[in-house]
Amino acid sequence: MDIRKIDDSISVAPQITPEQVAEIASMGFKTLVANRPDHEEPGQPAMADVEQAAREHDMAWVYLPVESGNIVDDDVDAFAEMFEQAEKPVLAFCRSGTRCSVLWALSSARYTPVEPIIQRAGQAGYDLRGLIPRLQQQASSHQD
Incomplete structure (x- = not known):
């Protein structure tokens, strides 16, 4: 499992499996976020199975x-x-973790x-x- 910490509130990871959720929960993560659509590629775990494992581990x-x-x-x-x-810390995952890191960065x-x-x-x-240009656009469009 390749969990990459961005800061104390969020980490990102490539695709996880339902079997890995117990370990993720034991690391202290409180919220599990799937940024990957179901059926994006053959053989990827069903999100319903990952969700069930998260709920079984009180996440x-x-x-x-x-997309x-x-x-x-x-x-x-x-x-x-x-x-x-x-509830933090959050672990967000997708195919490689890039999509999650981009979503975090832009927000x-x-x-x-x-x-x-x-x-x-x-x-x-x-x-x-x-x-950087899109990050700057997000910053300027959300100034008080």
Whole structure:
């Protein structure tokens, strides 16, 4: 299992299996977020099975599927609202973890300067420098 910590409130990971949920819960994660649509590729675990395992281990479950390579502002809005309300720490997963890190970064840009976002994602192994213009757009469109 390749869990990558972004900060104390969120970590991201590639696809997890129902069998890994017990270990994830034992690590202290409170909310499990699936950003990967069911049936995205053959052989991927059914989200219903991952959800059942999360519930069996007293974790909150959020299914917020986002199409790879097509993250729209509505997806960012949904992620931001979910993250604000979620019991932390959160573990979000998708195929590789990139989609989750992008959702976190774009939603975080609304209240956090861009450079620390890029730095935290980079420390977790995700190079989001290509997102800087979109991060800046999120920041400017959500200023008070």
